[in-house]
Amino acid sequence: MASKTLGSTSARLLTVLAEDNRTIFSVADAQQVLGSSYDATLKTLRRLTRAGWLVRLTAGRYAIVPLSSGEEATPQVNRYVVVRELLGETPYYISHESAMDVHNMLTRPVTTVIVTTPRRLAGREILGVPYRFVYAPPSALWGCQPVWVTPYEQVTVSDLEKTILDGLARPDLCAGVGQVATGLWIRQEDFDWDRLAGYAQKLGRRSVAQRLGYLLELYGLDTPVLIETLQEMIGDNYTRLDLLLPDEGPTLARWRLRLNLEPGALQAIVRT
Known part of the structure; x- marks a missing residue:
């Protein structure tokens, strides 16, 4: 990992985002805080990512790595919030075994996040967590509701x-x-x-x-x-x-x- 020394601009960005409880944010969010151009903001984010302060989740979306992560650079981001950020405006709901986990219906831990969505996506691993996407037509996305999975973040769950x-x-x-x-x-x-x-x-x-x-x-x-x-x-x-x-x-x-x-x-x- 590169040195985690912060300049004043980078420190201000991370401080403002942390105070707003935005552990996941977009390039536009960072641009608003910094008041800089898109290219300059992107350059700052890339520098912070190389230094280990950020992890890139998807195109244009980043997660803050807290100091407690040490050398592993693992952001403390809820695995279900990652789904929301990954899919953006695409309809979805956390389903099956993952929904059972959210609703405290299990007596054992789960390792894979299962998501039902009308968007056809291949499974992938993000931040060490496997994600599986189950296709369903839009008409099948019913019987779901927003659920708080952190004190500040909601996701859609059956x-x-x-x-x-x-x-x-x-x-x-x-x-x-x-x-x-x-x-x-x-x-x-x-x-x-x-x-x-x-x-x-x-x-x-x-x-x-x-x-x-x-x-x-x-x-x-x-x-x-x-x-x-x-x-x-x-x-x-x-x-x-x-x-x-x-x-x-x-x-x-x-x-x-x-x-x-x-x-x-x-x-x-x-x-x-």
């Missing part, structure tokens, strides 16, 4: 009900149905069951209705209206309870499920 449905639709993005069941149990007091019923109908995925209905009854969380709604959605075809596991095990006619994850394993969740 709400509790949509998080569960997304997880049951793509268990592979949540480390399996067992993790979704964990989140369902942990946050059971906070779900709006009527909203969940409406969301299930709007999503219209039979396999999701089958998995959700089974888990609700297994944990005794069912409400008559919700169960009736889910029962009306299931068809004649059987589906696996967990898509990550082999297609084996007994079947359950009520929910048209292949129980390839033992009920005892799921029930153990509520006893731990």
